[in-house]
Amino acid sequence: MTIEATTAESSPPARRAYDVEAIRADFPALQQRLPSRKHPEGLPVTYLDTGASAQKPQVVIDKEREVYEKYYANAYRGVYRFGALVDEGLEESRDKVARLIGAASSDEVIFTSGTTMSINLAAHAYGKKMLSAGDEILLNEMEHHANLVPWQMLAKEIGAVLRFIPLTADGRLDLSQLDAVLTKKTKLLAVTGMSNVLGTLNPVGLLAERAHAVGAKILVDAAQSVPHVETNVVRDGIDFLAFSGHKLYGPSGVGVFYGRAELLDAMDPFLGGGHMIERVYRDHATWSVAPAKFEAGTLPIAQAIALGTAVDYVQSIGIDAAHAHEQALVAYAAERMQTIPGLKIFGPPISDRGAILSFEMDGVHPEDLAQLLDLQGVFVRHGHHCTMPLHDLLGIPASVRASFGLYSNREDVDRFCAALETARHKLL
Amino acid sequence: MSTLSAMTLDELIQEFDDLGDWEARCDFLIDLGKELPKLDPVNRTEENRVHGCQSNVWLVAEIHRRADGEPEVEFVANSDAMIVSGLIAVLSIIYNHHTPAEILATDITGIFKRLELDRHLSPQRRNGLFGMVKRVREIAAHA
Numbered sequence: 001m002t003i004e005a006t007t008a009e010s011s012p013p014a015r016r017a018y019d020v021e022a023i024r025a026d027f028p029a030l031q032q033r034l035p036s037r038k039h040p041e042g043l044p045v046t047y048l049d050t051g052a053s054a055q056k057p058q059v060v061i062d063k064e065r066e067v068y069e070k071y072y073a074n075a076y077r078g079v080y081r082f083g084a085l086v087d088e089g090l091e092e093s094r095d096k097v098a099r100l101i102g103a104a105s106s107d108e109v110i111f112t113s114g115t116t117m118s119i120n121l122a123a124h125a126y127g128k129k130m131l132s133a134g135d136e137i138l139l140n141e142m143e144h145h146a147n148l149v150p151w152q153m154l155a156k157e158i159g160a161v162l163r164f165i166p167l168t169a170d171g172r173l174d175l176s177q178l179d180a181v182l183t184k185k186t187k188l189l190a191v192t193g194m195s196n197v198l199g200t201l202n203p204v205g206l207l208a209e210r211a212h213a214v215g216a217k218i219l220v221d222a223a224q225s226v227p228h229v230e231t232n233v234v235r236d237g238i239d240f241l242a243f244s245g246h247k248l249y250g251p252s253g254v255g256v257f258y259g260r261a262e263l264l265d266a267m268d269p270f271l272g273g274g275h276m277i278e279r280v281y282r283d284h285a286t287w288s289v290a291p292a293k294f295e296a297g298t299l300p301i302a303q304a305i306a307l308g309t310a311v312d313y314v315q316s317i318g319i320d321a322a323h324a325h326e327q328a329l330v331a332y333a334a335e336r337m338q339t340i341p342g343l344k345i346f347g348p349p350i351s352d353r354g355a356i357l358s359f360e361m362d363g364v365h366p367e368d369l370a371q372l373l374d375l376q377g378v379f380v381r382h383g384h385h386c387t388m389p390l391h392d393l394l395g396i397p398a399s400v401r402a403s404f405g406l407y408s409n410r411e412d413v414d415r416f417c418a419a420l421e422t423a424r425h426k427l428l
Numbered sequence: 429m430s431t432l433s434a435m436t437l438d439e440l441i442q443e444f445d446d447l448g449d450w451e452a453r454c455d456f457l458i459d460l461g462k463e464l465p466k467l468d469p470v471n472r473t474e475e476n477r478v479h480g481c482q483s484n485v486w487l488v489a490e491i492h493r494r495a496d497g498e499p500e501v502e503f504v505a506n507s508d509a510m511i512v513s514g515l516i517a518v519l520s521i522i523y524n525h526h527t528p529a530e531i532l533a534t535d536i537t538g539i540f541k542r543l544e545l546d547r548h549l550s551p552q553r554r555n556g557l558f559g560m561v562k563r564v565r566e567i568a569a570h571a
Contacts, residue, residue, distance in 0.1 A: 037449040365509035367483050368458075375451045383482070398482075426458060427510050 018325045020409045023317065026057040027407050034377045043377035046415045051196055051224060051356050051403030052381055054249045056310075063309040064251060067302040075301055076275055076292075086301060093308030094291070097256055100311050101222075101241060102232030105261060110291045111304045114255035115223040116146040118242030119190075121257050121294060122219055123150040125267040126240070127188065133159030135187040138216070140165040140173055141393050142195045145386040147221040151190060161185075167393065171198040171347040178210060186216040193225025197385050197401065198347030199330070199356035201229065205236035212237060217263070223247055227405070228326060228354045230319050233258055249405070250310030251303035257294065264290035271296040314406070322406040326355035329404050333357060333413045340420055342428075346394060355404035358385070361420070364427050366398040372423035378416050432463040432517050440521050441542055450548045457514025464513055464520075467506040480559025482552055483509035485516070487560065489567045491528075499571050500525050503564060515557055518543070519564065528568035536561050 024030055033042025047055060067089065073082035075090055091106070098106035112118045131137070137151050137160055155162050163181045166174045173191075182189065189211040194201050204220050211218045219240035222231060226243040233241055240259050246252035259267070269276055269287055273296035278286040287293050314322065327350075334350045334357065337343050342362030347353055361369055366382035373380055381401045384391045391397060402416060447453050471488045478485040489503035502524055505516045522539060523531055540546050540557070549557065 036451075038451065365483055365512075367512070368510045371454065371511055375454060397484075426455065 018317075018321055020325065020407065024407045024409065026059070026313075027055045028058055028061070029055045030407060036377070044411075044415070046376075046378040046412050046419075048378065048380045048402040048404065048408070048412060048416060050227075050247075050405030050408070051401065053246045053252065054227065054405050055407065056249060056251070057313050059313055060250055060306050060310045063306040064302045067305055072302065075299055086305070089305035089308070090299065090301070093305050093311075096308040096311040096315075100231065100315065101226065101256075101258055102234050103258055104234055107290055108258055108261050108264065110257040110259070110264075110294045111299050111307075112242075112255045112257050112294075113253060113300070114244040114246070115221060115242045116255075118255055118257035119146050119219070119221065120150045121270040122240050122242070122259070123154045125270045125294065126217075126259075126263065127151075127154045127160075128158065129268050130266070131158060131160050131187050134161065134185070136161045136163050136183070136185040138163050138165060138182055138186050138189040138211075140191065141167055141389045142171065142173075142198060142200060142387065143190070143192055143389070144196055144221060144223070145388070146223075147190050147192060147219075148389065151188075160187075165191075170349070171195070171200050172352070173200075173202060173207075175203075175206075182210055182214055182216070184214050186211070186214055188217050188219060190219045190221065193220050193222040193231070194228060194354045194356075195347070195387075195390075196224050196356065196403075197358045197387050197390055197399065199353030199358075200348050201225070201352065201354055204238060208237035208239070224354060224356070227314070228319070229323055233260075239263055245303065245307040245310065248307070248310050249314060250307040251300070253300045254303040254307050259290070261290065264293070269293050269296070273297045317406055323354075325406065326404045326408065329408055329410065329413060330355040330357060332410060333402065333404075333416065336413060336417045337420070340417065340424065342424070343420070346399065355408075356401065357403070358399045358401040360396060360399055361424060364424065366400045368427055369400050369420075369423055372426060373416075373419045376415070376419040376422065378419040380416075432460055432520070435521050437521055437539070440518065444543050450544075453544075453548070454511060454514075457517070458510045459514075460517035461507075461510050461513025461515075464506060464517055465504050467504050472506075478505070478556075478559045478563050480562075481507070481512065481556035483507050483512050483556070485512060485556070485560060487563055489564070491567075491571045498527050500527055501531060501564070501568055501571060503567065505560065512553075512556065515545075515553075516560065518545075519557075519560055523564050528571040531568035532565060 030045050036043045071082040071085040073086050075086050094106045094109050098109045165181055166177045168174045191202055191207055193204055208218045217239040220238050222241050222243040227248045243256050245254040276288055276293050276296040278288050331350050343359055345357055345359045370380055370382035383398050385401055444453055447456055472486045476486040476488055478487050485505055485507045487503055487505035491499050494500055507513045
């Protein structure tokens with residue numbers, strides 16, 4: 001099934017002014033008060049971990065419930081009414097995802113369990129078949145383990161070589177060094193669309209061009225970028241892309257793998273089983289075509305359908321509008337954080353990053369800081385954020401991360417900064 | 429209220445009861461942790477590191493002979509995290525200056541439950557805490 005290439009004009013019109021309070025009201029988890037002895041009226045929820053996973057709007061929750069209450073059935077198997085409704089829901093969802101990322105066809109959109117599975121899929125189904133000993137895979141040290149470990153495993157298995165684009169001191173790819181590491185030996189360049197620690201927005205279009213110039217393919221880990229900045233795989237020349245439903249205000253357990261049609265045709269399947277076959281004999285089988293070829297077994301049905309609802313929800317606000325809102329917030333947060341002594345934010349200038357702030361507070365262990373913030377209803381993440389090589393490079397075992405979403409507001413930032421001050425006084 | 433060096437387990441339990449909620453108890457743990465005797469930095473070795481902890485914990489133990497000839501265990505541990513330091517202080521109140529037999533016979537799970545630490549601590553923190561308990565018990569077993 002093909003769809004027309006989409007432009008910004010053809011998606012639902014964005015709201016005129018960004019009404020964050022109206023948006024917030026769509027998210028039940030953010031409406032509650034947390035029990036507190038000190039504050040009998042309860043503490044508001046200050047959720048600053050959208051980078052790890054996003055809260056869900058009521059419409060997404062309702063959609064999953066609707067599937068289970070009204071027409072749940074297995075997919076692609078029945079001719080009866082429920083099955084037909086499920087199939088329709090899934091294909092609509094697939095179309096919506098394809099439009100969101102600017103794919104030429106929804107046949108190029110494969111439902112997986114998430115970004116991690118998607119990248120593993122690429123490593124197995126593309127990597128094992130198309131790469132051989134001595135071929136190079138180009139990575140970099142800001143990558144999430146999901147976009148490092150599968151390539152390490154592949155390299156070890158087939159004798160490929162891992163190379164790394166160096167980073168600048170402020171946490172960007174050092175493009176001046178690109179020619180030294182992106183060569184005719186490079187067969188795959190795997191890069192994050194947006195760093196989950198530094199917020200760095202990588203120039204994926206430019207990297208795709210440079211990769212293609214040397215005969216390499218490009219895979220983008222878009223787990224952070226799809227929910228926060230505009231994605232267009234055709235315009236940017238992206239060969240493979242992976243992202244997760246749960247970071248896009250959708251259900252957990254479902255994600256997307258995008259691959260260009262000709263690449264998907266050339267690839268081997270990843271998992272074998274039902275639905276991905278054409279015909280099965282006793283001792284061998286023939287494969288179906290994409291996307292079925294890569295969707296063995298039963299999909300997370302209600303979740304994949306509700307993912308379409310999440311896409312609609314985000315599009316009704318507008319990714320660009322949400323991005324502008326988040327950027328203004330992260331700038332406000334950084335400005336307020338400058339006034340807290342001993343606070344160091346990692347990564348590029350605020351204007352060059354998405355809405356993620358990882359930082360350390362001088363003399364304070366990240367674990368302690370996160371714990372004390374939690375007591376004030378402020379939820380941040382601490383640890384290595386699945387980026388151990390990056391933390392090795394930064395020279396720290398752990399950091400604290402605050403990340404924003406389309407429902408985050410200035411009050412979140414104010415409470416966050418107040419909590420930081422309180423914690424600082426307690427610990428130092 | 430006794431300082432760390434003089435505090436008994438009963439006093440610790442009473443203090444926790446009086447404080448009532450995790451926020452106040454956390455503050456108290458931070459204060460307790462600040463009172464921990466300092467471990468000589470040369471002891472911050474891989475061998476002395478306690479595994480299972482997110483933050484770093486180094487633990488060194490000695491077996492003393494009491495006047496009556498009974499062995500007693502004394503350990504000193506430090507962490508780079510403050511709340512963990514408080515938990516170390518709790519363990520020292522429970523275990524320090526007891527005989528190996530007493531240490532092994534201590535119902536540590538029961539005590540953590542009484543202090544409601546099982547409720548307040550995340551699985552990761554609990555893991556770290558039990559890493560420390562395991563180390564102390566190993567030391568007692570080999571004394």
